Amino acid sequence: MTDDPFIVAGVELPSRLIMGTGGAPSLHVVEQTLAASGTALCTVAMRRVDAATSGSIIEVIDRAGVRVLPNTAGCRTAREAVQTALVAREALETDWVKLEVVADERTLLPDPIELLDAAQQLVGLGFTVLPYTNDDPVLARRLQQAGCVAVMPLGSPIGTGLGIGNPHNLELIVSEATVPVILDAGIGTASDAALAMELGCDAVLLASAVTRAQDPVAMATAMARAVEAGRLARRAGRIPRRFHARASSPVEGMAVL
Amino acid sequence: MIITLNGAKAEIADGTTIADLITDITGEHRGSAAVVDGEVVPRGVWSMTALREGQQVELITAVQGG
Numbered sequence: 001m002t003d004d005p006f007i008v009a010g011v012e013l014p015s016r017l018i019m020g021t022g023g024a025p026s027l028h029v030v031e032q033t034l035a036a037s038g039t040a041l042c043t044v045a046m047r048r049v050d051a052a053t054s055g056s057i058i059e060v061i062d063r064a065g066v067r068v069l070p071n072t073a074g075c076r077t078a079r080e081a082v083q084t085a086l087v088a089r090e091a092l093e094t095d096w097v098k099l100e101v102v103a104d105e106r107t108l109l110p111d112p113i114e115l116l117d118a119a120q121q122l123v124g125l126g127f128t129v130l131p132y133t134n135d136d137p138v139l140a141r142r143l144q145q146a147g148c149v150a151v152m153p154l155g156s157p158i159g160t161g162l163g164i165g166n167p168h169n170l171e172l173i174v175s176e177a178t179v180p181v182i183l184d185a186g187i188g189t190a191s192d193a194a195l196a197m198e199l200g201c202d203a204v205l206l207a208s209a210v211t212r213a214q215d216p217v218a219m220a221t222a223m224a225r226a227v228e229a230g231r232l233a234r235r236a237g238r239i240p241r242r243f244h245a246r247a248s249s250p251v252e253g254m255a256v257l
Numbered sequence: 258m259i260i261t262l263n264g265a266k267a268e269i270a271d272g273t274t275i276a277d278l279i280t281d282i283t284g285e286h287r288g289s290a291a292v293v294d295g296e297v298v299p300r301g302v303w304s305m306t307a308l309r310e311g312q313q314v315e316l317i318t319a320v321q322g323g
Contacts, residue, residue: 020322020323021321021322021323022321022322022323023321023323024321027321030321043322043323044319044320044321044322045319045320045321045322045323046317046318046319046320046322047317047318047320047322048263048264048315048316048317048318049263049282049283049289049316049317049318051282053320056285056288056318056319057288057319057320057321058287058288058319062287068319070319071322071323073322073323083292083297086297087290087292087297087317088290088319090290090291090297090298090299090300091288091289091290091317091318091319092287092288092319093300158323159323185323207323208323
């Protein structure tokens with residue numbers, strides 16, 4: 001859809017589906033799902049080198065021709081997240097970062113205080129910051145004021161597949177956003193991704209919904225179509241919801257039978 | 258000489274640079290970076306930065322992640 005470009009920080013991304021690579025059973029599956037999803041951007045995590053590991057996720061991503069978005073997954077404090085972003089910048093030669101600062105392992109919900117602190121520091125250090133955030137319109141506003149190039153509210157907690165818990169909050173975030181809104185986390189199946197787009201999100205970021213599906217490649221295809229369908233529906237303008245029925249066949253001209 | 262590499266003692270040759278260490282362990286430079294004694298070392302100085310006895314080195318790379 002060339003008349004509807006998706007642009008983040010001045011870069012046009014040809015797909016509105018952003019893929020996480022976590023949870024896939026193998027690099028081979030990552031490669032297949034990247035291709036099936038049609039994505040142009042995918043995330044990686046930063047961890048200690050493990051000499052026992054064979055194959056490189058970066059080789060797979062480079063081969064797929066997909067831009068890499070390092071994350072700060074696992075970080076609990078702004079300090080850890082900033083250090084991780086600095087490492088990722090040297091390792092991957094990109095200043096783009098998916099900023100994640102979570103409060104605890106059980107919910108993996110963002111810690112808003114640490115998140116905003118980290119976002120401010122990273123913007124100051126010249127990073128292009130895409131923060132994973134709560135579905136809180138006020139926090140989203142603060143992150144934009146801090147200079148983030150996108151906001152990425154959750155639909156529901158990471159890996160739950162519970163879909164979009166608070167669609168109204170997402171609509172509020174979208175309604176006043178000055179940067180792209182990317183639904184990040186909680187997607188379980190294709191209809192969740194379509195709903196995110198129908199609510200006005202600019203893109204969807206998901207991992208587990210594809211990588212942990214019974215057939216990850218088929219689900220990647222489903223997500224690509226759902227995101228595209230949801231975007232088309234959003235732009236087409238849905239009919240208002242009505243309390244009572246409204247016939248689509250003419251009410252005049254009924255024969256007397 | 259002995260350094261601490263990702264939390265474990267490791268013996269490396271005197272004069273080993275960060276670039277050497279990353280190449281030795283990962284086979285390439287792309288995708289990895291080093292933190293030495295808590296400081297992230299810029300890629301541009303890896304080949305000029307020799308490691309010293311007792312330093313704490315974290316060698317970090319990209320892995321699959323959400």
